[in-house]
Every structure is written in C-alpha cells, then in structure tokens.
Amino acid sequence: MSVSLKISGVSKVFDKNVALNNVDLQIQAGEFVCLLGPSGCGKSTLLRLIAGLDRPSEGKIYINDRDVTNLPPSRRNFGIMFQSYALFPNLSAFENVAYGLRNKKMKSKDIQERVDRLFEMIKLTSAKDRLPSQMSGGEQQRVALARALATEPDFLLLDEPLSALDAKVRISLRKEICNIQKELNLTTIMVTHDQDEALTMADRIVVMNKAVVMQEGTPEEIYEHPENPFVADFIGSINFIDKEKSKVYDLGNYERVAIRPEKIEITRNPSDNVLRGRITDIEFRGFYDRVSVQVSHVLYGDMVLYVDVPFQTAKEMKFRVGENVYVNLPKEELLCFE
Numbered sequence: 176m177s178v179s180l181k182i183s184g185v186s187k188v189f190d191k192n193v194a195l196n197n198v199d200l201q202i203q204a205g206e207f208v209c210l211l212g213p214s215g216c217g218k219s220t221l222l223r224l225i226a227g228l229d230r231p232s233e234g235k236i237y238i239n240d241r242d243v244t245n246l247p248p249s250r251r252n253f254g255i256m257f258q259s260y261a262l263f264p265n266l267s268a269f270e271n272v273a274y275g276l277r278n279k280k281m282k283s284k285d286i287q288e289r290v291d292r293l294f295e296m297i298k299l300t301s302a303k304d305r306l307p308s309q310m311s312g313g314e315q316q317r318v319a320l321a322r323a324l325a326t327e328p329d330f331l332l333l334d335e336p337l338s339a340l341d342a343k344v345r346i347s348l349r350k351e352i353c354n355i356q357k358e359l360n361l362t363t364i365m366v367t368h369d370q371d372e373a374l375t376m377a378d379r380i381v382v383m384n385k386a387v388v389m390q391e392g393t394p395e396e397i398y399e400h401p402e403n404p405f406v407a408d409f410i411g412s413i414n415f416i417d418k419e420k421s422k423v424y425d426l427g428n429y430e431r432v433a434i435r436p437e438k439i440e441i442t443r444n445p446s447d448n449v450l451r452g453r454i455t456d457i458e459f460r461g462f463y464d465r466v467s468v469q470v471s472h473v474l475y476g477d478m479v480l481y482v483d484v485p486f487q488t489a490k491e492m493k494f495r496v497g498e499n500v501y502v503n504l505p506k507e508e509l510l511c512f513e
C-alpha cells in the first residue's frame with residue numbers, strides 16, 4: 176500500500192541554528208518528490224523528521240492523515256537508502272536483502288521467493304551469493320535498494336543515494352529506481368543537491384534554501400517558471416539583467432529580468448531589437464557551445480551574456496572569439512522578478 180504524507184508547520188532548531196523554518200508540504204500517494212537545495216538548506220533534516228529519526232521543534236507530520244509526529248521510526252513502515260551503501264560486509268547480497276525479513280520471522284520459503292523476486296527487479300540475480308566487497312558501487316547500491324524494499328514499506332526515503340557513483344552508473348540507476356518506483360507505485364522522497372537528478376527523476380521538485388521551501392512544482396514548472404531569482408539560478412543556467420540596464424524592455428514594477436542562455440538567439444545579421452556585442456569566449460560543452468558575448472548597448476551598458484548555441488548551429492556558424500555578433504533576447508522568454 177502506498178501512503179500520502181503531510182508536513183504541517185514543521186520547524187527544527189538545533190541550539191540556536193534554525194534548520195527548518197515553518198515548512199508545509201503535501202505528498203500524494205505514489206508520488207516521487209525530490210528535496211533539492213544547496214548544502215545546509217535543511218533537506219536531510221526534513222528527511223530525518225519524516226523517518227522519525229528526530230523530532231520537530233514545532234509542527235506535525237502525518238501519514239495518511241494520521242498524526243505520527245511522536246511515533247518511533249520502527250512504527251512508520253518505510254524503507255531507506257543512503258549515499259553509503261551501508262551493506263553488512265560479512266553477509267552475501269542475498270542475506271543483506273533477507274535480513275529484515277529474517278528479523279520479522281518470515282518463513283524461509285517465503286523469504287527465498289520474495290528475495291529472488293527483488294533480485295530480478297534490480298537485475299542482479301547472478302550476484303546473489305557475492306559479498307559486498309565482490310560487487311561494484313552501482314551493484315551494491317542496487318542491493319541496498321532491494322534491501323530497502325524487502326519489507327514492503329509504505330514509503331521510500333532516499334538520501335543522496337547516487338552521489339557516490341560515477342556518472343554513467345548514476346544515470347542508469349536513475350532510470351532503474353524510477354521504473355521500480357512507478358511499478359510499485361511507491362511514495363518516494365529523495366534528497367539531492369544534483370539538479371539533473373531532480374529534473375530527470377521527480378514528479379515534483381521541492382526547492383529549499385536556508386531552512387525554507389523556495390518553490391515546489393513539476394520539473395517543467397520549476398525550470399520554465401521559477402518564482403524567484405534563487406530558483407532561477409539554482410536550476411539551470413541564467414543571465415540576470417538589472418533594471419537600470421534593461422530599459423530596452425518596459426519592466427513596470429519588476430526589479431530584474433533574467434533569461435536562460437539557450438533562449439538567446441545569436442546571429443551575424445543586425446535586425447530589429449537585437450543587441451550588438453563581441454564574442455569574448457567560447458566553451459565547448461559537448462552538445463552545445465557556451466558563447467560569452469560582451470554586449471555594448473547604450474542602455475545595457477557593459478555586460479556579458481552567456482548564450483548556449485546548439486552543436487549543429489555552432490558547427491555551421493563557426494563563431495570565433497573576437498568577432499562582432501548580434502544577440503536577440505525574445506521578450507516572451509524573459510523571466511521577470513519583483
């Protein structure tokens with residue numbers, strides 16, 4: 176069974192250090208939510224409170240509308256997976272996964288069946304009898320996932336589960352975790368500071384900073400419509416343009432506009448509403464080039480805009496450092512902040 180979770184007015188203070196400040200959050204049954212934010216913003220503290228490993232200073236936590244604020248972890252029925260695989264080094268992969276079931280005095284035959292099924296799910300049947308030291312980091316983390324799922328928890332908590340792995344393994348494990356989560360329809364909360372991970376895995380992202388929630392929404396909403404400069408800057412790349420430099424557009428009461436580098440058009444042809452500039456740097460980034468353009472518009476003053484040029488366009492246009500170009504900031508792509 177999958178459960179809904181509700182965090183209501185939760186604060187956590189350590190001595191005088193406010194780790195969480197009046198956080199409200201609702202998580203639907205079966206939803207995959209990522210808590211995303213810089214180091215120290217309070218995301219692990221929130222996860223620990225949901226697990227019951229710590230108590231809030233204020234506020235309440237509900238599982239399926241039942242107040243669990245004072246329930247110990249053992250009575251909240253969740254699975255948890257950390258950055259360090261934390262497998263028992265002296266037990267085989269199979270016994271690591273079976274551990275919680277043996278503790279629950281499940282029958283041997285039932286344990287065998289369930290653990291076999293979990294190894295199929297993590298596609299690691301051939302490694303069942305190996306010790307953790309005989310497995311790669313990615314394999315150990317898959318075993319840790321199977322172990323977290325073994326007791327058929329109501330929800331799953333993931334604390335930076337992929338950060339210790341190399342890029343390739345991380346990307347394939349992202350997909351596997353998502354597939355398993357969807358197959359089981361298991362309410363899942365993952366802590367990460369990695370925006371790509373959050374954007375690719377989450378149904379909903381909760382962006383945190385300095386103990387508060389800055390914005391929550393689907394990955395598309397967060398990327399396309401950031402509500403404040405922090406979110407715009409933390410997720411993806413962004414050019415900020417201050418009000419006094421942006422008189423080209425009527426900003427009304429807005430203090431600041433911003434635009435993502437991939438939304439800026441760069442050309443050699445002057446036309447309406449474009450700014451003249453000079454290329455000061457070109458960085459090869461694989462599937463795109465990041466071009467720095469020093470803009471010398473009378474109203475913008477001197478500022479550098481980053482422009483992301485897709486690989487194919489970059490190849491055709493052959494831009495060079497030092498050449499003069501024109502950039503267009505389409506009005507509909509501008510993000511405005513008060």
Ligand code: ATP
Binds near residue numbers: 192193
């Ligand atoms: P990271 O990504 O670095 O793990 P985080 O967003 O998970 O960061 P938390 O670990 O939740 O951040 O910490 C939030 C704040 O609370 C930090 O300022 C931290 O120093 C403080 N904090 C966390 N745990 C404790 C504790 N047990 N005692 C005192 N202060 C703590």
